[in-house]
Every structure is written in C-alpha cells, then in structure tokens.
Amino acid sequence: MQTTFTIPTRGQGLYEFTDQVAAWATGTGLLTLFIRHTSASLLVQENADPEVQTDLLHYLARLVPPATDPAMSYLTHTYEGPDDMPAHIKAALLPVSLSIPVAAGRMALGRWQGIYLFEHRDRPHSREVAAYLG
Amino acid sequence: MQTTFTIPTRGQGLYEFTDQVAAWATGTGLLTLFIRHTSASLLVQENADPEVQTDLLHYLARLVPPATDPAMSYLTHTYEGPDDMPAHIKAALLPVSLSIPVAAGRMALGRWQGIYLFEHRDRPHSREVAAYLG
C-alpha cells in the first residue's frame, strides 16, 4: 500500500514524524520512505536528547555554509537565495530514501531512533514524503 | 522484475538516466536501484538548472580533494591515481542504493527530481546499475 505524508516546516531543522509513520505501517513487510524534494532530506537519528539535533544542525551549517560565506564564492546557482544551493548540497549528502523492516506492525527502529524530515531551507515549506509498504 | 542499466561515463560529473528508468518501471510497486561500483554513486537531484550540478561537483571536489592535494597527504591507497581514493570516499558519502515508490507506471519523483549516476573517476567508465521492481 502507498500513501503520502505531508510535513509542514518552519525553517531549517529536524521535524520528527515517527508517530505518523508508525500509525500507518501496520502488518508485516518492508516500509520505504522517499522525499519528493531536492532541498530537504530524510533522517533516522536519536530522539532522546534534543541537543543531538541542535549539534547536527550546527555541524551541517559549518560543513555547507550559506552562499554569502566567502568559502562558497564559487557557487553559481545563487538566484534563489543564499540557503538554496547549500540546501541542494545537504540533500545530496543526506538520505533521500529510507527502508525499514516492519514485523507485526512494529518498525525495526532501535530504542533511540526516530524518523525525521530534515529541512534545509529557511522559509516555511510543505514537504511531501511518499511511503510504500509491501 | 530485474534488469541492469549500463551508463557510459566520460569523467567526473552527473549523468541523468531518469528516462531509461521511467521507461522500464511500469506497473505499481517499489523501484530499487543499486550501483555495482565503489567509485561512483547514485543521486536524486534537481534537473532544472544545470548550474546545480556544476556547483555540487565543485563542492565535492573541495570536500574531498585529489590525493595530490597537501590536505590529503595521509592517504595510503594512491597507486590507482590521485582521483581513486577520493572517489571511494565520495562513494561512501553519497547513495549506493535508492528506493522510489511507483504507482500506475509513475515514479513518485517530485517535479524537479531527476535520477543521476554520479561518476567520481576521471577516465571513461561503463557503470552498471542493478534495478529491482517488486
């Protein structure tokens, strides 16, 4: 079966939607999520300490600085804003699809793992994640 | 069903093969692509503005410089050329497999998403991508 999850975002950061997926992924099979965008990502990360998410966000902001940073002066695709091309780069480095086995309605997530949409743009967006369970 | 796509490459860069995959991925199910190499990657990226691909290529060339760059002097696996070990590193950072839901012969790709083979070596290669639709 297939569905689409719609995740509203309010700027760069991680948005957990584990519960939405868990409620839909009943039965036994393989769950696949696919994000339909090139400036946001999917991520499985720790959902215990929110500092992990903050640190991850800061690390990526340093690894891929905004186009206004002198280190990024070689960028040419800049007319959609200083956060746009860095968002495409982050989307290349982080997952676009995730696959998780499901047994008797339970995803094989580890104790501390949550499913996140990782927004790389500054402005609010409505993000679509295609889901497949088979 | 399964097949193998063969993608010829002519040096580092992104080679789109969305149309080949779309022509093969009929029906409804889950499409999976798997690249059978450790010095090239798969990637879903924007297919509208070619500058996005150029910038991505330049970013990765800076993130993982050739073995001849002083910053990479610690590399030991260098006998296959200065582009070889950086290619393995890029292949570790970018996707080796991709999964995309398909409904009624239509992949769940977003409006601006294309499927690319990302070649990390300088010389021409013939790259194989195993495909599964089930």
Place this chain on the structure above:
Amino acid sequence: MQTTFTIPTRGQGLYEFTDQVAAWATGTGLLTLFIRHTSASLLVQENADPEVQTDLLHYLARLVPPATDPAMSYLTHTYEGPDDMPAHIKAALLPVSLSIPVAAGRMALGRWQGIYLFEHRDRPHSREVAAYLG
C-alpha cells in the same frame, strides 16, 4: 523473511559481514538491511585493498573530529564522551539502510563490493542489523 544480524565491534572501523548476509539471502528478491543504532552505519565499499578502509576511517576522523578538538567547541551533547556526538554526525552522513537486488541466491554486488558495519564509537559494542528479503 526477516532476521537480525548481530555484529560485535571493538572500536572505530569497518567490520565486513558480507558472508553472513550472502548465506542468508537465498532465492530471488530484494534484500534490505537496516542498522538499529544512531552511532554506527552500514556501508558498501571495496573489499580488495584494506588501505581503502584505513584511508576512509582517517578521512572521516578529519571531517568530523572528536568533541575535544577546538574546531568542535560548539558541540553541546558531550556528556557521553568526545566520540559520541561525532558518531551521531557520521551516522547522519553514512547509510542507515541499504537495498540490494538478489537473483537466484546471488546479491547484485559488484566484483569489489563488500557489506560493512561502520562503527563510530571507541568502546566495544554489539550492533544489530535488521534484514528483510522479499
């Protein structure tokens, strides 16, 4: 069918378990592996020259230095040790799931490809990888 592979680790590095997976993945279908942790990764990489693995490990240690490195002074999630938050970051950059087509009991791995668990923590761990073949 589903199973769980348990991989013991003894510090940061790559641990190959291709043979274990190959012995289990009989028949024809799609194999998916999912790691149930946020401080270790899955990886498909060259299994010919062990220097590739050493270089990859060194590259990642420079890309994501320990929390004690001045470059990482902005990290806040540090109470689990200097290797903990860098491990989460590496786990975000490297695969959490892998999908590989299987035909007649043979995975579509290329000639030089092996399947690895990539441990990012210093201390020994027992890592679980959920597997699905369908």
